Amino acid sequence: MAPSLGVSLPGIRLGGRAVLGRLALDFAGGEVTALLGPSGVGKSTLLRLLAGLLPAPEGTRIAPADGLPLAGRIAWMGQQDLLLPWLTLAENVGLGARLRGQRPDAARARDLIAAVGLAGRERARPAELSGGMRQRAALARTLMEDRPFVLMDEPFSAVDAPTRHRMQSLAAGLLQGRTVLLVTHDPLEALRLAHRVLVLRPGEDGAVPEDHPMPPSPPLRAAHDPDVLAAQAALLERLAEAA
Numbered sequence: 001m002a003p004s005l006g007v008s009l010p011g012i013r014l015g016g017r018a019v020l021g022r023l024a025l026d027f028a029g030g031e032v033t034a035l036l037g038p039s040g041v042g043k044s045t046l047l048r049l050l051a052g053l054l055p056a057p058e059g060t061r062i063a064p065a066d067g068l069p070l071a072g073r074i075a076w077m078g079q080q081d082l083l084l085p086w087l088t089l090a091e092n093v094g095l096g097a098r099l100r101g102q103r104p105d106a107a108r109a110r111d112l113i114a115a116v117g118l119a120g121r122e123r124a125r126p127a128e129l130s131g132g133m134r135q136r137a138a139l140a141r142t143l144m145e146d147r148p149f150v151l152m153d154e155p156f157s158a159v160d161a162p163t164r165h166r167m168q169s170l171a172a173g174l175l176q177g178r179t180v181l182l183v184t185h186d187p188l189e190a191l192r193l194a195h196r197v198l199v200l201r202p203g204e205d206g207a208v209p210e211d212h213p214m215p216p217s218p219p220l221r222a223a224h225d226p227d228v229l230a231a232q233a234a235l236l237e238r239l240a241e242a243a
């Protein structure tokens with residue numbers, strides 16, 4: 001099971017504006033935390049900070065509970081699949097190792113490609129795959145890295161609703177045991193996949209996260225579960241208020 005991740009932040013200003021306020025969060029080990037909030041509130045900013053893509057302001061603490069650094073232990077999956085068009089599916093899945101000058105673990109790549117339902121398409125180029133297939137390939141590439149911490153920025157937003165539903169079910173299984181932070185605009189996605197849902201609420205001194213009440217059942221939750229439907233309606237209303 002992946003360790004938990006403690007984060008405290010004195011706040012972040014970008015372009016002369018307070019984007020994120022002072023916050024202290026503990027992302028539970030082996031659990032999925034979903035982060036929602038109005039457009040431009042600072043969700044990607046928090047993710048980018050954790051990924052080391054944004055300089056951390058003085059006083060920031062990003063501390064995995066096992067005492068080891070976070071750097072080098074994160075897998076990232078974004079909105080765009082970012083598959084390289086000139087590489088085959090199998091080569092794209094092994095891209096991380098290739099970029100590090102290592103030989104990708106071919107058996108692991110094969111297993112992951114099969115797990116995302118793309119067995120037999122290993123030699124296909126991204127242009128020969130549908131949008132949903134490319135998203136599944138991107139998920140396989142993310143998991144190929146086998147990192148304890150996974151940061152996902154609207155990973156399934158580019159696919160149609162039924163494909164997204166299938167991708168969520170797939171991801172829930174494949175992400176098990178990892179500490180995941182998932183940014184999404186989709187309340188149902190958050191409530192199906194996450195152990196905890198945080199809503200970023202904008203404020204004068206930057207946005208601050210607030211917990212949203214969760215349905216009693218554990219993830220992966222059924223979309224038709226009445227508790228999930230009620231929580232979804234409440235979350236939608238809360239997001240509309242925050243916008």
Ligand SMILES: Nc1ncnc2c1ncn2[C@@H]1O[C@H](COP(=O)(O)OP(=O)(O)OP(=O)(O)O)[C@@H](O)[C@H]1O
Pocket residue numbers: 014015019037038039040041042043044045046
């Ligand atoms: N490098 C930057 N310089 C200045 N302002 C920035 C920079 N990066 C982001 N911002 C601003 O910070 C705010 C938060 O952006 P961020 O991308 O984190 O929002 P978000 O909640 O992820 O939005 P969305 O849901 O639309 O993706 C926005 O107002 C954005 O314009």
